[in-house]
Structures are given as C-alpha cells and as structure tokens.
Amino acid sequence: MTPAAPALGLVGTGAVGQAVGAALVAAGLCEQLLVASRTHAQAAALADDLDDMRAAIGSPVRPSAAEVPDLRECAAVVVAARARFTNTRHTDVRMGGAQANAPTIRALARHLTRYPRTVLVVTNPVDLMTRLFAEESSCPRVFGIGSNLDSARYRLTLARHLGVPVAAVHGHVIGEHGDAAVVCASSTTVNGHPVPVPLQEVRDELAGRPGRINAGIGRTRCGPAGAVVSTLRLALGVEDGMTELSVPYGEDCCGIPLRFTGGQPLPSVPLLDPFEVRQLEAARTKLRAAYGVVRGVPAQPLPSGRNL
Numbered sequence: 625m626t627p628a629a630p631a632l633g634l635v636g637t638g639a640v641g642q643a644v645g646a647a648l649v650a651a652g653l654c655e656q657l658l659v660a661s662r663t664h665a666q667a668a669a670l671a672d673d674l675d676d677m678r679a680a681i682g683s684p685v686r687p688s689a690a691e692v693p694d695l696r697e698c699a700a701v702v703v704a705a706r707a708r709f710t711n712t713r714h715t716d717v718r719m720g721g722a723q724a725n726a727p728t729i730r731a732l733a734r735h736l737t738r739y740p741r742t743v744l745v746v747t748n749p750v751d752l753m754t755r756l757f758a759e760e761s762s763c764p765r766v767f768g769i770g771s772n773l774d775s776a777r778y779r780l781t782l783a784r785h786l787g788v789p790v791a792a793v794h795g796h797v798i799g800e801h802g803d804a805a806v807v808c809a810s811s812t813t814v815n816g817h818p819v820p821v822p823l824q825e826v827r828d829e830l831a832g833r834p835g836r837i838n839a840g841i842g843r844t845r846c847g848p849a850g851a852v853v854s855t856l857r858l859a860l861g862v863e864d865g866m867t868e869l870s871v872p873y874g875e876d877c878c879g880i881p882l883r884f885t886g887g888q889p890l891p892s893v894p895l896l897d898p899f900e901v902r903q904l905e906a907a908r909t910k911l912r913a914a915y916g917v918v919r920g921v922p923a924q925p926l927p928s929g930r931n932l
C-alpha cells in the first residue's frame with residue numbers, strides 16, 4: 625500500500641484523538657503521523673502507543689510527537705482538542721463547549737495561520753468551531769466533522785428499521801451537528817427508490833445515541849474517527865465521493881453534502897421539501913446567533929471568496 629500523504633497531523637490525545645490516531649495507523653493513509661496535544665508528554669505517550677500498533681500490524685504509518693506549528697508541513701491536520709470544562713447540559717449538549725473551547729480553537733488557528741492544506745475540525749460545537757477556526761486562521765480548506773457522522777447514524781437507523789443493508793440507503797443529515805440537525809427525508813432512497821422515513825424514530829436515535837455511548841464508555845470516539853478517515857480519503861483525493869461536512873454556506877457555517885472529485889469539494893445540497901427548507905433556515909438562524917455569542921460581536925457575513 626502506498627500512503628496517500630507524506631504526513632498527517634493530529635491535535636488532541638483524548639478519546640477522539642486516540643481513536644483517530646489508531647484509525648489512521650490502521651488505514652495507512654500517510655507515512656508519518658505527527659501528534660500534538662496540550663502537553664508534549666501526552667503527545668509522546670500516544671505516539672508511543674500508536675507506534676506499538678504500527679509494529680504489531682505492520683502499518684507504514686510512523687507516529688511521532690510534535691508541536692502544533694510543526695503540523696504546517698502536513699497534508700492535513702485533524703483538530704480534536706477539547707478544553708477542560710464540565711458540561712452540565714441535558715439538551716443542546718454540544719453547545720455546552722462553545723465558550724470553553726473557543727479560546728483553544730483561536731490559539732490553534734493562530735498557530736496554523738494561512739495553512740494552505742486541509743483542516744478537519746472535530747471539536748464541538750463543531751459548526752461554530754469550524755467557522756471560528758476558518759476566520760481566525762484564514763485557512764482556505766476548513767471542514768467540520770459532524771453531519772457526516774449524523775448521516776451515518778441516520779443510514780444505519782433506517783437500514784435497521786427497513787431490514788436492508790446500510791449501503792442500500794442514500795440520505796443526508798445536514799444543518800447543525802446538534803439538536804437542529806435536518807433529516808433530508810424527502811430525498812432519501814433505498815435501492816434507488818423513495819421510502820417513507822420514520823422521522824420521529826430517526827430523530828430520537830440521533831438525539832439519544834451519543835448520550836447512550838457516553839453513558840456506557842465515557843465518550844463517543846470510534847464513530848467520529850471513522851468520519852475523519854473517510855473524509856480524509858476524499859479530501860486527499862484517494863477516492864471520489866460525497867460526504868456531509870460543516871463548511872461556510874451563505875453567511876453561515878453548517879453541515880451540507882459535498883461532492884469531492886480529485887480532492888476538490890463542490891456543494892451538493894439535495895432538493896428539500898418546504899418543511900426541510902424551514903428546518904434548515906432555523907438551524908442557520910440558531911448557529912448565526914450562537915456564533916455571535918462566541919465572537920462576542922454580532923456575526924458578520926463570511927468573505928464571499930470563502931463561501932462554498
């Protein structure tokens with residue numbers, strides 16, 4: 625297997641960082657994996673653990689500890705940092721991290737100012753943190769992981785409900801990676817045919833699944849790691865295809881489907897019915913207001929050059 629990239633970077637060595645690191649070593653997408661974290665000791669510890677994995681499975685990926693500025697040489701950087709805070713929310717849980725994570729994202733963005741390659745933001749609330757990173761860094765290719773994980777959960781739920789393979793289901797979840805997610809039921813197909821979607825069952829599963837995972841194993845980690853690896857395959861041009869990512873969209877930043885060809889993304893929002901249009905508008909209004917709070921100022925439109 626020839627790795628697609630000389631080096632990839634990873635920021636954060638917690639639950640998500642560990643799972644992403646392991647998935648990248650297993651996937652063999654790069655020759656080197658540079659790991660950075662709040663402390664060098666954390667980065668070195670994860671790099672050693674991943675190096676053991678490399679030796680055990682014969683992966684081409686060589687992990688090593690690094691500082692964030694070293695990641696500028698990488699073909700892509702995954703941001704999975706989380707500030708230390710206690711989230712006491714029961715609804716809109718991901719929004720609970722907005723104020724705490726914003727300074728961390730700002731600091732990381734400054735280290736990577738005008739980094740020209742791909743940044744994948746995982747830190748929640750991901751739609752806000754993606755926009756913050758993009759604005760603070762002026763990086764041209766910043767994508768948020770979240771709606772693609774929601775979409776994977778949606779396809780899984782529908783496949784189980786209908787008793788069909790997941791691969792037979794085509795459908796997207798867009799908008800916010802959070803309580804204002806929009807299930808694109810009207811454009812969903814199974815084996816190429818429209819199907820009635822049990823919307824309440826789907827919404828209950830999207831809302832309840834992360835909480836059940838957290839209750840059982842502390843943090844969600846493998847799902848986001850899978851979403852990161854599949855996105856990197858598209859962004860690095862290893863394969864062409866579609867995924868749902870948070871990107872600048874109009875004056876906001878929210879999850880929409882992007883079709884990648886040769887590593888280049890093109891927005892590909894499906895036709896929405898009037899109910900879905902209203903839901904997407906509500907999600908964008910919510911995100912715009914929340915972003916204004918994170919910035920401490922009313923949200924400004926994104927420069928047109930960065931709108932997708």
Ligand SMILES: NC(=O)c1ccc[n+]([C@@H]2O[C@H](COP(=O)([O-])OP(=O)(O)OC[C@H]3O[C@@H](n4cnc5c(N)ncnc54)[C@H](O)[C@@H]3O)[C@@H](O)[C@H]2O)c1
Nearest residue numbers: 636637638639640661662705706746747748769770843848
């Ligand atoms: N977008 C998604 O689909 C999705 C899914 C799951 C989790 N998440 C989010 O991913 C983030 C990480 O989650 P986690 O469970 O791994 O958190 P965690 O608390 O287990 O780990 C956070 C890591 O970030 C590091 N860190 C903190 N400040 C840093 C800094 N300034 N620079 C570099 N590293 C720093 C910490 O040392 C730690 O290694 C959270 O915001 C979480 O909500 C997103």
